[in-house]
Amino acid sequence: MKILVTVKEVADVDDEFEIDGLGIDDRYVTYDLNEWDDYAVEAAVQIQEAGEDVEVVAVTIGDTDTEDTIRQALAKGADRAVRVWDDALAAAGLLDPETKARLIAAVAAEEDPDLVLTGVQSADDGFGATGVTLAEHLGFEWAAVVNDLDLDREAGVAHVHRELEGGVEELTDVELPAVLTIQTGINEPRYASLRGIRQAQSKELAEYTLADLGLTAADIESPLEQTDLYEPESEGDATVFEGSAEETASELAGLLREKGVGS
Amino acid sequence: MTVLTVAEHRRGELRDVSLELLTAGRELADATGGELHTAVVGGDVEAFAERLDREGVDAIHTVDEGEEFNHDVYTQVVHQLADAVDADLLVVPNSVNGLDYAPAVASRLDWPLVTDVVDLSYDDELTATRELYGSKVETTIDVHADRAAVTVRPAEWPAAEGTGDATVDAFDADVDESAVRSTVTGFEEVGGGEVDITDADVLVSVGRGIEEEENLNLIFDLAEALDATVSASRPLIDNGWLAKDRQVGQSGKVVTPDVYIAIGISGAVQHVAGMKGSDTIVAINTDPNAPIFDIADYGIQDDLFEVVPALIEEFQ
Ligand SMILES: Cc1cc2nc3c(=O)[nH]c(=O)nc-3n(C[C@H](O)[C@H](O)[C@H](O)COP(=O)(O)OP(=O)(O)OC[C@H]3O[C@@H](n4cnc5c(N)ncnc54)[C@H](O)[C@@H]3O)c2cc1C
Numbered sequence: 001m002k003i004l005v006t007v008k009e010v011a012d013v014d015d016e017f018e019i020d021g022l023g024i025d026d027r028y029v030t031y032d033l034n035e036w037d038d039y040a041v042e043a044a045v046q047i048q049e050a051g052e053d054v055e056v057v058a059v060t061i062g063d064t065d066t067e068d069t070i071r072q073a074l075a076k077g078a079d080r081a082v083r084v085w086d087d088a089l090a091a092a093g094l095l096d097p098e099t100k101a102r103l104i105a106a107v108a109a110e111e112d113p114d115l116v117l118t119g120v121q122s123a124d125d126g127f128g129a130t131g132v133t134l135a136e137h138l139g140f141e142w143a144a145v146v147n148d149l150d151l152d153r154e155a156g157v158a159h160v161h162r163e164l165e166g167g168v169e170e171l172t173d174v175e176l177p178a179v180l181t182i183q184t185g186i187n188e189p190r191y192a193s194l195r196g197i198r199q200a201q202s203k204e205l206a207e208y209t210l211a212d213l214g215l216t217a218a219d220i221e222s223p224l225e226q227t228d229l230y231e232p233e234s235e236g237d238a239t240v241f242e243g244s245a246e247e248t249a250s251e252l253a254g255l256l257r258e259k260g261v262g263s
Numbered sequence: 264m265t266v267l268t269v270a271e272h273r274r275g276e277l278r279d280v281s282l283e284l285l286t287a288g289r290e291l292a293d294a295t296g297g298e299l300h301t302a303v304v305g306g307d308v309e310a311f312a313e314r315l316d317r318e319g320v321d322a323i324h325t326v327d328e329g330e331e332f333n334h335d336v337y338t339q340v341v342h343q344l345a346d347a348v349d350a351d352l353l354v355v356p357n358s359v360n361g362l363d364y365a366p367a368v369a370s371r372l373d374w375p376l377v378t379d380v381v382d383l384s385y386d387d388e389l390t391a392t393r394e395l396y397g398s399k400v401e402t403t404i405d406v407h408a409d410r411a412a413v414t415v416r417p418a419e420w421p422a423a424e425g426t427g428d429a430t431v432d433a434f435d436a437d438v439d440e441s442a443v444r445s446t447v448t449g450f451e452e453v454g455g456g457e458v459d460i461t462d463a464d465v466l467v468s469v470g471r472g473i474e475e476e477e478n479l480n481l482i483f484d485l486a487e488a489l490d491a492t493v494s495a496s497r498p499l500i501d502n503g504w505l506a507k508d509r510q511v512g513q514s515g516k517v518v519t520p521d522v523y524i525a526i527g528i529s530g531a532v533q534h535v536a537g538m539k540g541s542d543t544i545v546a547i548n549t550d551p552n553a554p555i556f557d558i559a560d561y562g563i564q565d566d567l568f569e570v571v572p573a574l575i576e577e578f579q
Contacts, residue, residue, distance in 0.1 A: 013396045015550035024396070094404070097366060098375065125395055127378050128357075129414075132366035141444040142334070144363040161451065164273070164359050165513050165536075169451045170332075175444040185501035223375045223408040227390070232401045236557040238546070240564060248563045249573030252545065255561060259543060261465050261522055262489040262578045 001153060002055045004113040005044040005078065006104060006131075007037040009062055009069035010124040022229045031065075033072050036119025040182040042189040044117050045077035047151055055079050059107050061100060063090065067205065074200035075192035081203070082107055086210045088217040094226045101133035102220070106213035108138055115158070116179040120145050131181035140177045147183040264297040264351035264385075269341055270315055271356050272306050273332065274450065277314050280356040280415075285423035287383060287415050288354050289319040294385040298322065300348050302434070304340050305329040318425030324348070324434040335443040337364040340436040342371050347434065350410070352389065357414035369412040377404055378414045389413075397531055398554040416532065454516070456508030463492035465522045468511055468538070470496040472527020472548065472567055476504045481571050482526065488578035494518065496528045512537035527567050530555025547571070 009031050017028035033041075041058065048054040058073035058081040060066055070081050084103050089095070108116065116138075121128035128144075135142035147169065148161035162170040163183050174180070192200070210216060241248040256262060266288040270281035285301060292299040298321040303311040308325035315323055326340050341364065345353055353372075355365040357379045369376035381401075382392035389406040391413055460466060467486040473479060479499075486493045493509060500510045511518055513533035523541035528534060530546070530553055538544070539558055546559035547567050556562050563570055 011396070013399055015552060017399075017552075019400065022402075024400070096375070097378075098370065101370070123397070128362050129366040129376060129378050132363060133370050133376075136367040136370040142363075142367075143445065144334075145359045162359065162363070163514050166517070167453045167507075167515060168273070169453060170447055171449045171451060173446045173448060184497070188503065223406060223411075224377065225405045225407060226402055227405050228403040229395070229400055230402075231399070231552070232394075234557055236559060238556050238559040238562040240556075240562045245565055245569035245573045248565060249570050249577055252561065252563060252570075252574060253577035255545075256489065256522065259522055261491070 001051070001053065001115070002057065002111060002113045003044045003047060004108055004111055004116045005037070005040050005056060005058050005073065006116070006118040007041065007058050007060050007070055007073050008034045008119070008122050009060070009066040010034040010122050012123070019229055019231070022226050031069065033069050034119050034122045036121060036123070036182060036184060038189040039184050039186050040117040040119050041073045041076050041078060042187045043149060043182050045190075046187060047115075048077065051153060057082060057111055057113070059084070059104060061085070061089070061095065061103055070205065071200045072192060074203045074205070075196040076190055077196065079203065081205045082111075082208060083205060084208045084213065088210055088220060092220050092222075094222055094224050096222050096224050097127045097129040097133045099220050099222050100130045101137050103213070103215070104130075104134050105137035106215055107208065108134075110213075114177050115151070116140065118179065118181050120181045120183050131179050135179035138177070138179070140179050141175045142179040142181075143172055143174045144181045145183050146180045147186045149180065149186065264292070264295040265349055266292045266297060266299050266352045266354060267345055267348055267350035268299070268301045268354040269337075270301060270303040270311060271358055271360060272303070272311060275306065277311050278356070278358070279422060280358060280417040281315065282317060282422035283417065283420040284354050284356060284415055285315070285317055285320055286420040289423065291352060291383060291385055297351070300324060300350065302326060302341065302344055304337055305331065312431050316427045316429050316431070317423035318427050319423060320427045320429040322348070323429045323431045325431065326434050326436050328436060328438055331447055332360050333443065333445070333447060334360075334364040334367065335445060336438055338367045338371065339438050339442065340434075341368045343436050344434055345372060352410065353412040355412065355414045357416045361414050365412055365414050372410070372412070374410045374412050375406055375408050376412045376414070377406065379416050380413045381416050381419050383413065383415075394532075397529055399552055418536070454508050456506055458492065458506070458508050460492055460494040460509055460511065461516050461518050463494075463518070463520050465489055465491035465524075466494045466511075466518060466520045466541075467491045467524050467526065468494040468496070468528060469499060469526050470528030471498045473499070476502070478568075479504060481568075485571055485575050488575050491524075496531075496534050525555050525559070526571065528555055529553045530558065
């Protein structure tokens with residue numbers, strides 16, 4: 001059985017930052033593996049460890065700088081990785097879920113996976129739609145926001161819990177092949193071991209351009225155009241206590257006592 | 264243009280967001296001189312239709328297919344209905360279920376999709392506003408297409424009010440059962456547990472800013488000094504540091520204490536959904552841009568490891 005797991009390097013913005021055009025000035029950004037994808041990788045690796053003959057392939061869309069991040073997936077146990085990048089992608093505007101799904105679907109067409117695991121959303125742009133869009137492209141069944149997964153390979157069914165709002169979970173049986181979008185908390189993502197990190201260096205990391213995938217620049221044209229990026233005006237009217245920690249704590253204590261707290 | 268919204272319900276209850284979509288949809292229909300249609304799929308569709316008949320709704324389409332949500336059914340039905348009413352804009356809740364079918368419908372219709380939209384406007388073309396990087400910045404997206412789909416963030420638009428005089432018709436969808444390849448077998452209520460955070464008058468709520476599990480002692484000490492209960496944001500539950508019954512938010516509990524003290528919590532939308540109804544909100548966070556300050560009544564923009572010990576001191 002083959003599992004494709006999608007991973008993305010995401011930007012984390014510092015407390016103080018500046019906007020540069022339609023993005024955040026790179027000086028105020030650190031990059032890391034998307035939190036949700038970390039759980040998806042762990043879910044894939046756990047299936048691999050529990051069963052026989054399971055191959056885990058990580059796939060990402062990103063330039064060469066993202067290689068360190070995708071190697072994290074290899075260090076945690078993915079067997080090999082695929083990175084899609086192209087000058088046309090570097091020049092493209094918004095990479096919306098439809099565009100990303102098209103690219104990953106082209107990879108999936110080569111790989112022919114039985115199961116695709118994605119994160120529920122990416123921490124930076126939070127579209128939360130790539131997984132389901134991908135399923136539609138592949139003609140796979142799917143489930144969004146999965147926080148419990150029990151795979152019955154023989155029956156070709158994934159028994160999942162979907163985490164709905166308000167502390168309610170939906171129990172669903174999903175026929176394979178399927179795309180599942182993985183929610184945080186479904187497992188405990190491992191830290192990569194030193195051995196894992198070393199091994200990751202020699203694992204295969206293939207690079208595909210659009211042409212390698214049989215796509216052209218026209219396939220990544222999106223009708224969505226990002227036109228502005230700005231800091232929202234604070235809607236708040238919070239009273240902010242100023243001063244040293246002792247001073248602010250004392251003011252807060254006064255307020256709390258007024259409200260009858262702690263007395 | 265013709266706007267089609269799709270209501271959401273679960274276990275017999277119409278969800279509030281269904282009425283909010285009507286407000287968002289009406290605004291766009293007005294901006295373009297078009298009609299507002301709404302659809303409800305499955306469950307007690309007649310009763311739901313009555314509740315959806317608010318001012319400004321032109322047509323309600325009921326689709327009597329199943330009791331509960333199934334994305335394969337919804338995808339087929341909404342796709343067919345969008346064609347049948349010749350919709351230009353599809354508006355779906357940005358909920359866990361909305362995100363389980365809207366991307367599939369949009370893809371099938373070959374319409375662009377913008378998710379988690381917090382504002383919409385129309386001036387020759389649709390412009391959607393959404394947030395990035397955990398609500399630190401906002402972005403506008405122009406939709407260069409005649410037709411599009413959006414998912415709308417709950418609680419951003421007010422619920423539509425009044426009584427309408429919409430036409431109600433039963434839409435006869437053609438659902439291909441062989442394409443229904445997932446089956447909902449039940450629901451599970453999570454939680455229970457020993458602590459009832461919904462019952463507390465004062466909540467000391469802790470987030471990822473606490474950094475290490477050992478540091479939680481500090482929070483419990485504060486709670487003891489204040490005679491308060493400890494609650495938390497999701498990452499602390501995901502890490503296994505605290506039990507699920509202490510989680511505040513969209514997928515945890517909705518709390519409305521007299522005082523809610525958010526310590527090292529950024530104020531992500533899914534967290535805020537669970538605590539914005541608190542009487543007084545206090546935030547302690549090093550990041551002056553953290554969205555929690557947008558809803559806080561009082562704030563301290565400082566290191567929790569300095570402020571919390573000083574606060575404990577105050578109460579000893
Ligand atoms: C479908 C779905 C459902 C979800 N449901 C929930 C839910 O029910 N509840 C929930 O909470 N989240 C939920 N989330 C997750 C949510 O999106 C956020 O990831 C989460 O709320 C972030 O938690 P946090 O604020 O503790 O962490 P972060 O966002 O990492 O924020 C930590 C904060 O601590 C501050 N900080 C750091 N160090 C210090 C210090 N020394 N002193 C003071 N401040 C400091 C930082 O400035 C930062 O603002 C859900 C997500 C999804 C996709």
